[in-house]
Amino acid sequence: MQQREEKQLESALDSIIQRVNDLKTSIAAMIYKVENEYETLNWPTFLDNFALLSGHLTSLSKILSHDKCPVLRNLTVLPLMLSPERDEQLAQLTEHRVTTFAHDLVPDYLRTKLEPLAENKMMQLEHKAATVAYENAQKQVAAYQKVVTHIWDIVSKAREEWDVESSARGNAQQHSSVSDTHLLVTAVGMGKGLKPVPNANGQPGQPAGSMMVAPQGRPGSASGQGQIPPATQTMTMNKAPSAIKTNIKSATQIHPYGR
Amino acid sequence: MHDGGKATRVIGIRSAEQVLTKNMTTPDSAKDSLTSALNSNIIPNREYLLQGSVVDQYVEVLLHRLRGLCDNVDDGAETFYDHEMCFSLCMNSSGNPLVFPLRVRRALDAQDAPYQLRYIGQQELGDKNRPTIVRSSIDVACSASIVEFLQELGCRLDFEYTARGYMFRKGRMKITVSKICKCGGGNKPGENIELISQSYLVELSVLAPSGYDAIAEDMRVFAEQLKPLVHLEKIDYKRL
Amino acid sequence: MERDVEQLHAALNAVKILRSNVGYVFESVSNGLRADHGEDGKDAKFVTELQVLLTTVNNNLRDVENAVSNLTSPPGAFNLGNTTYLSQETTQERQALYGQLVNSYKWTDKIREYSAVAGHILQTNSISKTYKTFSMTKRRKTQTSIHNVPPDVIENHISAIDRLFTDMTITTSRPFVLNPIIQVSLGRVLKAIIAFKGLMIEWVVIKAHAESNDIWTESRYRVFQKVTENSHAAMCHFYAPTMPELGVRSFMHWLHSYITLFSSPCKKCANHLHSNLPPTWRDLRTLEPYHEECK
């Protein structure tokens, strides 16, 4: 039982050390970058480094809060021996940051409480909180909550609007319709849908005319395309190779109203 | 395509006194000067064209954008209201039907503007690399007797319509946004107006002498700026 | 006064010469020895050059002193009256007032001078056209009424004239607020552009219908140039300060007779043309057409 716990502790400590080392190297890399590449360093890569750091921090805190991690709080570190002499092994371990394990350094390094300054500050705040009356505190909390919900509302509203706008921008079809374009272009170009009702005296050379007339009113795109006027057929058939040079000739050959 | 009477108000008759007074040489015959103009390729007889449409409720957005993009920023868009009549001269010569299309356009909102006679040739779509339709076009300002003239010449009125809308200018480019209406019976436009679509026709065109293909690229770039409101494209209406 | 100014100018001139010559001295000193002093005895040459220059400066200085001693010192400070306080004005937009004040003073001064000259000339050459025969009180009254007439009165007169002839149409514009410029179309013959000053006709130009409405360019057709000349004569003839309305009315009557400018022959020679012009003169009383040479 104890052995298992010990093993667990060991592995947990190993992984923690690994994470901390990762964190350390990435901090070092960042410091190096700031110091040496400050001329070429751009904001996005700097932010990327931050993201890396925060990733490491999250994974570290994950390990610490993991189930299998033994409750470190319950363990104590006991300095067995203090000596004012230089300890080579320690120096190597700490990259020459800590050379002696002496009585003046140990309390700082093995401290489990907050830093004295921070501790002071915390004390002050707690004291202040304790003195505030309950009703007052309640009021403040309510006001604070109100502000937060209000901002939340604003943000979500704006988001909704953006969503609608971007979706509206997404379908461009709303602004123009292909069938309308075709309708207008053929109307202006060939008079489709614009021709008067064929005159009764029926000029010779206009037999196709009556068939060309589109249905009255606004012809839907389906009917407009479904009905292939005979003249269009002949036109596409006659659509001569581009070798035709004179405009008159080519125009006459493909003109739908010819005989 | 929308060269309304208003769009190109060229008054045909100009006094020659200033031109001629100091010129002691025999004036060239008009034919000669036309031939030389043709040879030196300065007659704008090619039209580069892109077409598209915009649904009625978005036309204001488009106009707003055009106002920003085009040259006439300060005075806003110029409006026009034109009546276009499309004639054709047909005959059968030894089995071959010959058709010669002619269009007459006049400004209904500016009665003193000259009429505009127009011949539009065959469209050339070209391959994918060519950004616009190109077609030959001859624009002639003329007097109001043109309608009777054409009718007596043997032309037949194929169809007619009115176009009412806005015109913009951007360098050499002309952008028209117009509502196309069918003319009611009779020769009185303005009565029995019948809309043919719930969209505005949008056209981007340039008249240039042949060989000015660089302008087509400019037009493509400009058309790109109007997306996705309007998709200006090469449309072969003869295939539709 | 005149002499003072002259002397002042002379003194200023002397100072200017002095300054420029002193400039030469400094220039030469700062340049030091130059190549054109040559090799031999260059120091001596330089020194002589300096001496010459300094002598000129000395002479100039003497001139300046002479000129200054000739000057009479101004008798105390100028009395600017209340305008002195203007210089103490602190608000930004009013600081320019002093300059404007000086300008307007200059103008009034000039006007005074010119009107004195004009008054002198007019005194020696009396003109019958003026209203000398009228009594003093009447003159005062009419004098104000011809130049300074309320716009609606002018408007009434113009529209009355407009109604006078059917083939004469009048359009009015007022580019200079009170004083209208009217454009008279006389049938299809010509148009006249007439500028008024109050009820007095100030300027007339006759043009073809196709020409611009600009009042200062004359017609490019000789016939209208001639008619313009004649109408200036008529304008002076019909000038009646005491009865301005009648003057304008008679001028319009006379102008209306040009409706037959091209169609009626000369009363005297019975021809249409004389030196390629139709009869451009209309008799002031009978309104009969004459060639300029036949009248």
Added chain:
Amino acid sequence: MGVTVLQQFPIVEQRTGPSTIELLTKRIVALGATQQGQFLVDCETYSSVPQLGAQKTVHVLHNSEQPATVFSILETGSKTIPLITDGLFDLLMMKMSNFYQSKKQTKVESKGPRFEIGDFSVKLGSVAVSQNFKGILVEVEYRPCIVPAMCWDLIREFLQGFLGSSVSSTPPPYLQNKMQEVYTPNDTIQQYLEHFTVYRKSHFKM
């Protein structure tokens, strides 16, 4: 644009065209005119091809006085329709060559010196039908006036003073119907066309 009267000038037997022009030039210069360049009025005639049915004729005229303008006159037999266009109409007529063909040998032109004297402008044109000299047309324009009725007498007096008794005392037939109307450049063209038609007929008679 003032009122213009076009007048045929008879050529006396012993004179040639150029010498007659010279004579007239001397006369007008003696009157005090200065030469202001040359002028040219030409006319080309297109006829419809038989397939289009009843024969129609389009006369296309240019006047150097209005160099950017093309005047066309369509004759259908019953109607005469004038059309005024800008210069590119010629290009359109070329395109229409399948329907309307020009008869080359009927090209008529009148060209010669142009003078100004006072407000008159005078043009002495020698008329040629397909390069053959046919006669002389004198054009007199009185520029300040726009209504023929008002200045006909005046122009007639000028013409008689300059051309002598060959000038009739009645206005040209074309103008007689339009005496009270405002004169337009098209009226000048119509007068030229009338004269050209006469010359052309005489050309084909020979």
